[in-house]
Amino acid sequence: xxxxxxxxxxxxxxxxxxxxxxxxxxxxxxxxxxxxxxxxxxxxxxxxxxxxxxxxxxxxxxxxxxxxxxxxxxxxxxxxxxxxxxxxxxxxxxxxxxxxxxxxxxxxxxxxxxxxxxxxxxxxxxxxxxxxxxxxxxxxxxxxxxxxxxxxxxxxxxxxxxxxxxxxxxxxxxxxxxxxxxxxxxxxxxxxxxxxxxxxxxxxxxxxxxxxxxxxxxxxxxxxxxxxxxxxxxxxxxxxxxxxxxxxxxxxxxxxxxxxxxxxxxxxxxxxxxxxxxxxxxxxxxxxxxxxxxxxxxxxxxxxxxxxxxxxxxxxxxxxxxxxxxxxxxxxxxxxxxxxxxxxxxxxxxxxxxxxxxxxxxxxxxxxxxxxxxxxxxxxxxxxxxxxxxxxxxxxxxxxxxxxxxxxxxxxxxxxxxxxxx
Numbered sequence: 001x002x003x004x005x006x007x008x009x010x011x012x013x014x015x016x017x018x019x020x021x022x023x024x025x026x027x028x029x030x031x032x033x034x035x036x037x038x039x040x041x042x043x044x045x046x047x048x049x050x051x052x053x054x055x056x057x058x059x060x061x062x063x064x065x066x067x068x069x070x071x072x073x074x075x076x077x078x079x080x081x082x083x084x085x086x087x088x089x090x091x092x093x094x095x096x097x098x099x100x101x102x103x104x105x106x107x108x109x110x111x112x113x114x115x116x117x118x119x120x121x122x123x124x125x126x127x128x129x130x131x132x133x134x135x136x137x138x139x140x141x142x143x144x145x146x147x148x149x150x151x152x153x154x155x156x157x158x159x160x161x162x163x164x165x166x167x168x169x170x171x172x173x174x175x176x177x178x179x180x181x182x183x184x185x186x187x188x189x190x191x192x193x194x195x196x197x198x199x200x201x202x203x204x205x206x207x208x209x210x211x212x213x214x215x216x217x218x219x220x221x222x223x224x225x226x227x228x229x230x231x232x233x234x235x236x237x238x239x240x241x242x243x244x245x246x247x248x249x250x251x252x253x254x255x256x257x258x259x260x261x262x263x264x265x266x267x268x269x270x271x272x273x274x275x276x277x278x279x280x281x282x283x284x285x286x287x288x289x290x291x292x293x294x295x296x297x298x299x300x301x302x303x304x305x306x307x308x309x310x311x312x313x314x315x316x317x318x319x320x321x322x323x324x325x326x327x328x329x330x331x332x333x334x335x336x337x338x339x340x341x342x343x344x345x346x347x348x349x350x351x352x353x354x355x356x357x358x359x360x361x362x363x364x365x366x367x368x369x370x371x372x373x374x375x376x377x378x379x380x381x382x383x384x385x386x387x388x389x390x391x392x393x394x395x396x397x398x399x400x401x402x403x404x405x406x407x408x409x410x411x412x413x414x415x416x417x418x419x420x421x422x
Contacts, residue, residue: 012043013402014103016122018115019048020089023055024067028317029135029198030109034065036391037398045103047096049089053285068096074262086112094118102126105401109133111141113160116167123167129401132168133196134178137161140310144231162186169401172196172394175336177313194397198317199387200324205288207325210297216281220253220364223298223327225291226318228261231311233304233332235263235270236353240304242274243357250361255302256281256294295325299370300363303331303341307350315340320385323377328370330359340385344377 015037017030024046025031034044044065049072050056060067070092075081089112097106097118106122108115108130122128138157148154165171165186171193173179182193215221222241228234234257244250257267257280264282271280283290295301301322305311312334319340322329329345331337332352337345346363348355363370 012041013105014043014045015105015107015398016097016100016103016128017044017046017048018093018097018106018108018118019046020072020086020093020109020115021111022048023051023069024048025062025065026051026055027109028201031065032199032201032387032390033107033133033196033394035063036394038064040395040398042398045100047093047100068100070096082112086114090114090117094121097122103128105129105131105398107131107133108164109135110164111136111138113138113157113164116160116164120167129169130167131170131172131397131401132164133172134182135174137178137181137310137313140308140313141231144308144310145229168192170194170397172397174198175313175315175339177336181313192400194393194400196390196394196397197385198315198320199381199385199390200317200321201387202324202382205292205321205324207296208292211293212297214254214256214294214297216254218252218254218279220299221294221297222253222255222300222302222360223294224255224257224259224302224304224318225295225321226259226316228257228259228264228267230263231305231308232261232263233306233311234267236306236332236351236356237302237304238267238270238274238276238280240353240356240360241276241280243354244360245276245279247354248357248361250364251279253299253364254279254281256283256298258283258286258291258294260285292325295322295327298325298327300360301327301329302360303329303337303345304356305332305334305337307332307334312336319345320381323381323385326374326378328363328373329377330356330363332356340380342376342380344373344380346373 019027019030037044046067048069050069058069072089075085106119106128108119119130123130138161142154142157165188171182171188173182173193173195179193179195182188183190224237241255268282271277303316303319305316313336315336323344329341331345331347332350333347346359348359
């Protein structure tokens with residue numbers, strides 16, 4: 001790959017990474033991809049939304065990666081709100097891409113499946129190669145989030161996915177299930193689809209000594225980490241904890257829910273309605289150092305994503321981060337959850353809150369099993385699921401995308417590397 005990262009004049013090849021639903025470097029997968037490309041000799045630009053409490057600068061350079069951010073208000077009010085959000089994001093993305101200038105590769109991370117539009121514009125105008133990084137299956141996301149069935153909007157998102165597949169030179173899939181969709185539903189050749197699994201940075205994210213005070217005087221700590229949206233199952237976890245207390249008579253635990261999202265306030269209210277306010281703590285988003293403290297102290301970690309068309313085939317980052325920290329996991333029985341966690345988790349039948357609660361109780365009573373499961377998780381993360389394997393696949397994908405592709409000229413590279421004006 002190293003021979004493919006410079007042009008004849010010795011200039012580094014350049015990549016433009018497009019992200020819509022998270023800021024960078026807060027989006028850890030995207031940040032790992034950016035730093036991998038940087039280390040391989042690429043000049044890397046990112047266009048993404050500005051964060052609210054972090055990643056707030058409109059223009060910045062972090063560790064050699066040039067980041068261009070735009071203001072964006074999150075969608076409210078159902079599908080129409082998303083159309084407004086995505087329209088604004090597209091306008092800003094094209095505006096900033098024009099300022100950055102020609103690049104060799106445009107790397108678009110979904111959702112939404114609308115970023116193929118600026119990618120296709122760059123392909124036609126400058127011969128830029130298009131790498132489609134499929135973070136979510138948007139048709140399944142639509143079905144799982146809105147419960148509207150296969151209506152007109154569903155057919156529209158399917159059409160956008162097809163157009164994105166068609167426009168891409170190569171596709172990055174987060175797991176084998178997504179790869180199968182790209183090949184069979186998207187019509188892509190298998191050799192053009194590369195599995196680049198998300199994986200925590202084990203150099204940065206490591207266990208620390210447990211802190212008993214985080215348990216709030218209880219013998220055990222339960223922990224949830226992740227986004228709190230309609231499809232993420234925080235409501236399932238809370239109802240399971242109510243059953244753990246009411247049906248199984250267990251009050252020997254404190255639970256902490258780390259993260260934020262569309263349903264955060266509703267989940268806090270649900271915990272009150274279930275009478276869990278004294279035993280369940282919501283932290284919102286917290287710094288990585290505090291997250292490491294909670295996870296290192298947790299006795300059991302919760303992965304309550306319910307079975308639906310999206311979750312069954314998606315890799316949950318929370319599961320991987322629990323495994324890095326050596327924590328045992330209780331999950332619903334999802335196809336890709338088993339692929340990721342293996343024996344580092346125990347699995348309740350799909351969406352069965354009572355069984356979920358029973359498995360939590362089982363693990364609380366078996367410290368030896370918890371320790372064994374934690375060790376299995378760490379071995380998997382440091383072995384077959386490590387980011388090292390994904391790095392190789394990412395660079396192979398870029399090599400395939402750029403095969404027989406002349407880099408942008410030295411003059412164009414100069415424009416691409418120039419910081420845009422405010």
